[in-house]
Amino acid sequence: MSFLTTLEVKDAPQMQAYVAIPEGNGPFPAVIVFQEAFGVNAHVMDVTDRIAKEGYVAIAPELFHRTAHAGFVASYTDFPSVMPHFQAMTTENIINDAAACFDWLAGRADVIKDKIGCIGFCLGGRAAFIANSALPLAASVSYYGGSTHLVADLAATLHGPQLMFWGGKDGHITTEHVQTVTDALKNADKDYINVVFSQAPHAFFCNDRPAYHKQAASESWGMVKAFFKNKLG
Numbered sequence: 001m002s003f004l005t006t007l008e009v010k011d012a013p014q015m016q017a018y019v020a021i022p023e024g025n026g027p028f029p030a031v032i033v034f035q036e037a038f039g040v041n042a043h044v045m046d047v048t049d050r051i052a053k054e055g056y057v058a059i060a061p062e063l064f065h066r067t068a069h070a071g072f073v074a075s076y077t078d079f080p081s082v083m084p085h086f087q088a089m090t091t092e093n094i095i096n097d098a099a100a101c102f103d104w105l106a107g108r109a110d111v112i113k114d115k116i117g118c119i120g121f122c123l124g125g126r127a128a129f130i131a132n133s134a135l136p137l138a139a140s141v142s143y144y145g146g147s148t149h150l151v152a153d154l155a156a157t158l159h160g161p162q163l164m165f166w167g168g169k170d171g172h173i174t175t176e177h178v179q180t181v182t183d184a185l186k187n188a189d190k191d192y193i194n195v196v197f198s199q200a201p202h203a204f205f206c207n208d209r210p211a212y213h214k215q216a217a218s219e220s221w222g223m224v225k226a227f228f229k230n231k232l233g
Contacts, residue, residue: 020052026110034124039073098131139231
């Protein structure tokens with residue numbers, strides 16, 4: 001079952017989110033799904049549905065709700081229309097949005113309260129890292145989290161294990177950026193897994209984009225399923 005819901009957020013008007021619920025009675029573990037910069041589009045909803053089919057209550061919040069209308073999505077070729085919303089996002093915004101999702105999930109009778117994790121892609125990859133630092137998450141997955149190196153100091157306050165995927169041919173995220181993040185995690189003695197797909201570009205997981213790399217997408221998804229099963233199952 002899937003539906004749209006509206007959440008109360010600490011610093012803003014209401015935020016719309018897409019929800020997918022597994023079949024059965026539960027209770028279930030849960031996963032927050034953080035979007036790419038192009039909105040909670042068909043691909044993000046498909047990922048949310050896929051996670052629900054694995055047995056998790058999944059929710060994908062619309063992170064641009066402060067500056068864009070509910071349901072906002074943009075073409076993958078129209079980044080200029082995304083920029084004002086992307087640039088307006090702050091770490092505090094992300095924490096408040098993640099907290100709204102966490103509280104909504106924790107308030108449901110069909111969710112196991114201490115088995116809530118998150119996953120995110122690009123902008124959402126950074127959001128997943130930030131959320132893991134601010135909330136008592138049991139697991140977090142970041143796919144090619146852009147600008148995560150700028151918040152690497154948050155590694156010291158991560159709650160759950162952190163799984164990270166990067167593309168070796170990413171034209172946006174450099175080897176130095178990745179090293180900054182992994183050094184911070186290592187220095188903080190955190191539980192993390194760092195995976196680089198040497199032949200994959202940025203956004204390799206999205207099968208609606210030219211950057212899609214079938215092998216990296218398939219293999220990383222297998223790792224995600226195992227990771228969530230071990231940490232949330």
